[in-house]
Each structure stands twice: as C-alpha cells, then as structure tokens.
Amino acid sequence: MAFNNPPGHTEEELWQQILSLSRELQECRAYLHYHNTLDYIYDKINMIEKELDILLRML
Secondary structure (H helix, E strand, O other): OOOOOOOOOOHHHHHHHHHHHHHHHHHHHHHHHOOOOHHHHHHHHHHHHHHHHHHHHHO
C-alpha cells in the first residue's frame, strides 16, 4: 500500500507522532483522577484528537 506523505515527513515519523499523541491522550485521561479542571482536560483531548486526525489523513 502506497502512502502519500507530505514532503519532509516519512511514514515512520508520522507513526511516531501518532503514538506520542496517543500516549498524551492516555495521560489526559489519567488526569481525570487529579485536580485539573474538566475544561482543561476536555480542551486538551480535543486538540490531541484533531492532531491525530490530521496525521492519519497524511498517511
């Protein structure tokens, strides 16, 4: 399967970014057990999901 990657990004780099964002998303979910505000967590999760969506479309 051929991937149409933007210039300057290898498929491996994109997958590394996806994995990093996935870990960050898991950390945000873990913060639900601490004293962060739900608004902050909600905003952070939305931002990560948008970044993941962009990266997945790049693959």
